[in-house]
Amino acid sequence: MDKTKIIVVEDNIVYCEFVCNLLARDGFRTMQAFHLSTARKYLQQAADGDIVVSDLRLPDGNGIDLLRWMRKEGMMQPFIIMTDYAEVHTAVESMKLGSLDYIPKQLVEDRLVPLLRNILKERNIGRSRMPLFSRDGSAFQAIMKRIRLVAPTDMSVLIFGENGTGKEHIAHLLHDKGKRAGKPFVAVDCGSLTKELTSSAFFGHVRGAFTGADSAKKGYFHEAEGGTLFLDEVGNLAPETQQMLLRAIQERRYRPVGDRADRSFNVRIIAATNEDLEKAVNEKRFRQDLLYRLHDFEITVPPLRDCQEDVMPLAEFFREIANQELECDVIGFDGEARKTLLTHAWPGNVRELRQKIMGAVLQAQTGLVTKEHLELAVTRATSPVSFALRSDAEDKERVLRALKQANGNRKVAAELLGIGRTTLYNKLEEYGLKYKFQQS
Numbered sequence: 001m002d003k004t005k006i007i008v009v010e011d012n013i014v015y016c017e018f019v020c021n022l023l024a025r026d027g028f029r030t031m032q033a034f035h036l037s038t039a040r041k042y043l044q045q046a047a048d049g050d051i052v053v054s055d056l057r058l059p060d061g062n063g064i065d066l067l068r069w070m071r072k073e074g075m076m077q078p079f080i081i082m083t084d085y086a087e088v089h090t091a092v093e094s095m096k097l098g099s100l101d102y103i104p105k106q107l108v109e110d111r112l113v114p115l116l117r118n119i120l121k122e123r124n125i126g127r128s129r130m131p132l133f134s135r136d137g138s139a140f141q142a143i144m145k146r147i148r149l150v151a152p153t154d155m156s157v158l159i160f161g162e163n164g165t166g167k168e169h170i171a172h173l174l175h176d177k178g179k180r181a182g183k184p185f186v187a188v189d190c191g192s193l194t195k196e197l198t199s200s201a202f203f204g205h206v207r208g209a210f211t212g213a214d215s216a217k218k219g220y221f222h223e224a225e226g227g228t229l230f231l232d233e234v235g236n237l238a239p240e241t242q243q244m245l246l247r248a249i250q251e252r253r254y255r256p257v258g259d260r261a262d263r264s265f266n267v268r269i270i271a272a273t274n275e276d277l278e279k280a281v282n283e284k285r286f287r288q289d290l291l292y293r294l295h296d297f298e299i300t301v302p303p304l305r306d307c308q309e310d311v312m313p314l315a316e317f318f319r320e321i322a323n324q325e326l327e328c329d330v331i332g333f334d335g336e337a338r339k340t341l342l343t344h345a346w347p348g349n350v351r352e353l354r355q356k357i358m359g360a361v362l363q364a365q366t367g368l369v370t371k372e373h374l375e376l377a378v379t380r381a382t383s384p385v386s387f388a389l390r391s392d393a394e395d396k397e398r399v400l401r402a403l404k405q406a407n408g409n410r411k412v413a414a415e416l417l418g419i420g421r422t423t424l425y426n427k428l429e430e431y432g433l434k435y436k437f438q439q440s
């Protein structure tokens, strides 16, 4: 199973448990939310690839409110509604808002897992539902040239770039344009691996290998066999995991936890990071030998603020997608809105641009997007210009402000500060703030 989490939003605790057990049996990772407010909290930290399965009626609103809120915030994760038969009409309405499907509760047991598997399969073969725009800007053209050059080889590729610049898309392109296209593409968020279960996550385990290992489990290497293993946020790997991966990559074999024999593998490794890994090596946080192994070839994705010529074409592209998804009829941007788009620093890069355009289109509904619809004023005040880490004395206060602004969400705070997540973690450690803002 890949890193996808299924957020199950259902106020009936017993039914919620039932759905989660059903999914867990099939190897899905789940999160339970009994209220919309909890679901929103989870979604603020969710990955683009996560999936929501929601009941319609909840104590603090309904599933359609949640879907509407997500789309307004630019969160385009697949959304599946579970309904009672009497609510089918409302469920159909929800599909107009962009929910992917609805399943009558009586059929959840039969239909939910196959539906989720289908979504993942489509993703793995590169037919992601999230359409991609081919960027014409000169920086991106140079990147495309490098992608075409290295994709057909088996070289490991390390992709550098700030959060939200499109590194994962580039990893997909490398896979799709290479000889492994059509084989699995398995993405691993290295920052979210728990220390105890890392070996089992990568290499799998046999039944009874440790307490709780009730059945055998395939690891990421096995799942990616013949295809690509994408190590996202590779700078966040714990030292022990770095050592373990290095050995496997060097020897091209690994041993599942509790097994007696090694397995060989045929997997291409692509990794991505927003960190300066040379610096991490100097600071002894990252192994130099592993860096060499991951780094046969390098692709650096520039931040959006350095790709001015891509901003408006991407904005127009997202406007059209938003029109389709939200059933709006917005025809463009007025002069002030254009100026704002072109002068904003985009600390969250393409992801932030997409979110802002989705929200703006929803607000405008028809006609032209105005500067007010973009709601960039708040972000502007918190853009790198005001949050930039200028001197040590100001540093701590800025970090605190950004964390507050981001409600403790470190990923968002790092984007506001225009720094990588790992740099932010280091700063929290340095200033003794590590436990002050616990993410829920």
Ligand SMILES: Nc1ncnc2c1ncn2[C@@H]1O[C@H](COP(=O)(O)OP(=O)(O)OP(=O)(O)O)[C@@H](O)[C@H]1O
Residues within 6 Å of the ligand: 048, 130, 131, 132, 133, 134, 135, 161, 162, 163, 164, 165, 166, 167, 168, 169, 170, 232, 272, 274, 350, 351, 354
């Ligand atoms: N060329 C593009 N066309 C359409 N959308 C894009 C493009 N590039 C990036 N995006 C959007 O920006 C978001 C961020 O892209 P992606 O997840 O690939 O970035 P990333 O650099 O891997 O981010 P992170 O470091 O935070 O994981 C995606 O959800 C996608 O919707």
